[in-house]
Amino acid sequence: MAPAFSASLKDPSLFVEKSYIDGQWVSSTSNKTFNVYNPATEALIGTAPESDTKDINAAIQAAAKAFPAWRAQSGRQRSRILRKFFELIVENKEDIGKIITAENGKTKGDAEGEALFSAGFFEWFSEEAPRIYGDVIPHSNPSSRTQVLKEPIGVCGLITPWNFPMAMGARKVAAALAAGCTVVMKSDGLTPFASNVLAVLAERAGVPRGVLNVVTALENTPSLGLTLCESDVVKKISFTGSTRVGKLLMQQSSSTLKKLSLELGGNAPFIVFDDADIETAVTAAIISKFKVTGQTCVCANRFFVQEGIYEKFTQRFVEEMKKAQVGDGQNAAVTHGPLTNGVDKTQEHIQDAVSKGASVLLGGKGLPTIGKNFHEITILGNTNDSMKVATEETFGPVAAISMFNTEDEVVDRANNCKVGLASYLMTSDLGKAHRISERLEFGMVAINTGVISDSAAPFGGVKHSGMGREGSKYGIDDYVNIKMIVTGGINTVHSSKL
Numbered sequence: 001m002a003p004a005f006s007a008s009l010k011d012p013s014l015f016v017e018k019s020y021i022d023g024q025w026v027s028s029t030s031n032k033t034f035n036v037y038n039p040a041t042e043a044l045i046g047t048a049p050e051s052d053t054k055d056i057n058a059a060i061q062a063a064a065k066a067f068p069a070w071r072a073q074s075g076r077q078r079s080r081i082l083r084k085f086f087e088l089i090v091e092n093k094e095d096i097g098k099i100i101t102a103e104n105g106k107t108k109g110d111a112e113g114e115a116l117f118s119a120g121f122f123e124w125f126s127e128e129a130p131r132i133y134g135d136v137i138p139h140s141n142p143s144s145r146t147q148v149l150k151e152p153i154g155v156c157g158l159i160t161p162w163n164f165p166m167a168m169g170a171r172k173v174a175a176a177l178a179a180g181c182t183v184v185m186k187s188d189g190l191t192p193f194a195s196n197v198l199a200v201l202a203e204r205a206g207v208p209r210g211v212l213n214v215v216t217a218l219e220n221t222p223s224l225g226l227t228l229c230e231s232d233v234v235k236k237i238s239f240t241g242s243t244r245v246g247k248l249l250m251q252q253s254s255s256t257l258k259k260l261s262l263e264l265g266g267n268a269p270f271i272v273f274d275d276a277d278i279e280t281a282v283t284a285a286i287i288s289k290f291k292v293t294g295q296t297c298v299c300a301n302r303f304f305v306q307e308g309i310y311e312k313f314t315q316r317f318v319e320e321m322k323k324a325q326v327g328d329g330q331n332a333a334v335t336h337g338p339l340t341n342g343v344d345k346t347q348e349h350i351q352d353a354v355s356k357g358a359s360v361l362l363g364g365k366g367l368p369t370i371g372k373n374f375h376e377i378t379i380l381g382n383t384n385d386s387m388k389v390a391t392e393e394t395f396g397p398v399a400a401i402s403m404f405n406t407e408d409e410v411v412d413r414a415n416n417c418k419v420g421l422a423s424y425l426m427t428s429d430l431g432k433a434h435r436i437s438e439r440l441e442f443g444m445v446a447i448n449t450g451v452i453s454d455s456a457a458p459f460g461g462v463k464h465s466g467m468g469r470e471g472s473k474y475g476i477d478d479y480v481n482i483k484m485i486v487t488g489g490i491n492t493v494h495s496s497k498l
């Protein structure tokens with residue numbers, strides 16, 4: 001028998017094959033489980049409970065029971081716990097990285113980077129927790145006073161994806177806990193174990209029982225999502241994933257009129273103007289397109305390169321990406337791991353583009369000799385806006401490059417999509433950078449960089465990319481209700497004049 005995966009960890013207790021409900025590690029009451037496989041080796045990593053509606057209802061009840069005491073703690077008290085949480089993630093980053101690589105496939109560097117990215121949200125929100133200020137507003141009537149309080153919403157249902165199995169949960173949990181909310185997190189069935197590490201470390205950091213509950217499921221995911229949406233006890237849903245599922249959750253939440261945060265799909269334009277610094281543009285393109293082998297929601301999807309720089313940019317981009325090494329993310333020499341689940345869509349998009357006239361400048365094929373989830377790093381030239389690489393998010397390692405001539409043309413083409421999450425523009429002209437940024441219909445614009453995310457920056461989209469913001473000083477707003485208190489009958493004549 002192969003040694004258990006947990007034996008490869010410095011601290012095997014970080015790897016737990018259960019759900020975490022009301023401070024206990026539990027199986028599903030149905031006793032059903034599902035298997036989790038390494039996308040690189042296809043080896044079984046472990047099994048997790050196939051939780052059902054009874055299990056998630058137990059988690060909802062636990063979160064409701066824990067809410068009054070958690071909200072009653074001061075922001076400073078919650079801050080100390082969140083700070084400890086941050087420190088524990090940093091201390092355990094190597095083991096966390098190993099778990100992320102095993103279940104998601106991303107490389108060691110990306111996986112440990114994700115651990116630190118996750119830790120950053122706990123650090124940031126530990127600093128925000130004591131500063132959830134209200135307001136005092138001058139009333140129109142001189143004998144009245146108006147105060148505004150920001151109060152925690154209550155129990156929150158968090159649904160997270162597989163592409164950042166720890167960080168997308170951390171982004172939500174840290175903000176929710178800082179605000180004084182309690183949570184039920186439904187992790188992704190492909191990647192449940194890094195989410196479970198959050199529960200292990202929450203307990204060690206001193207998060208009281210019931211405040212954070214983590215429920216695992218694969219096939220039962222839709223029914224658990226429905227239960228969270230339809231529960232009157234759950235006051236808010238925060239979801240990261242596709243636009244299709246985000247819309248479904250919004251519909252399902254209408255009967256209980258929940259507050260929603262939806263971080264959904266993107267179709268990011270990456271615009272390179274003639275006056276761009278070529279090396280800056282190539283470096284940014286590599287990061288934004290091929291991070292996690294093209295599986296991030298902020299990955300560049302459509303490259304628009306101005307006529308005068310098209311050949312030079314394309315040639316340098318291809319030259320650099322030829323150095324990429326695709327393989328098992330555990331291997332230190334590997335720069336790009338397998339796809340967690342997107343080889344078919346990647347192939348479909350390439351074939352569609354080629355059939356409509358695109359040229360393959362690099363890669364183009366799957367890599368079944370390494371494993372069914374591997375795909376070559378691919379760059380396509382001469383793409384156009386009718387191809388699937390332009391109309392849909394590929395979520396795979398394909399850079400689709402097309403040429404443009406004028407500012408107006410590129411702004412129109414970039415905005416010509418239903419979604420609006422991330423966008424990138426490369427130029428040395430400051431005026432143009434501002435002008436174009438203001439015309440782009442996207443929640444986020446990156447100028448001369450391929451790195452868009454930071455715990456201090458508001459992350460989120462417009463149009464069909466969703467609503468709400470995560471991280472930053474705005475991130476808390478998604479987890480509080482505003483309460484107004486008006487006091488009347490205040491005698492405005494000072495006592496000395498009475």
Ligand SMILES: NC(=O)c1ccc[n+]([C@@H]2O[C@H](COP(=O)([O-])OP(=O)(O)OC[C@H]3O[C@@H](n4cnc5c(N)ncnc54)[C@H](O)[C@@H]3O)[C@@H](O)[C@H]2O)c1
Nearest residue numbers: 160161187188221222225240241242245263264265266297
């Ligand atoms: N905006 C962001 O921050 C962000 C981050 C990561 C991924 N994404 C988007 O997610 C998509 C890729 O992920 P995917 O295809 O796995 O997305 P998906 O929407 O199918 O899955 C995301 C999560 O939703 C869960 N889910 C699926 N059906 C559900 C249902 N009926 N009820 C409740 N939960 C359900 C899945 O188990 C998973 O945990 C891309 O479009 C990407 O852009 C967005």
Ligand SMILES: O=CCCC(=O)O
Nearest residue numbers: 163295296297298453
């Ligand atoms: O994939 C979604 C989030 C990725 C990021 O914040 O960089």
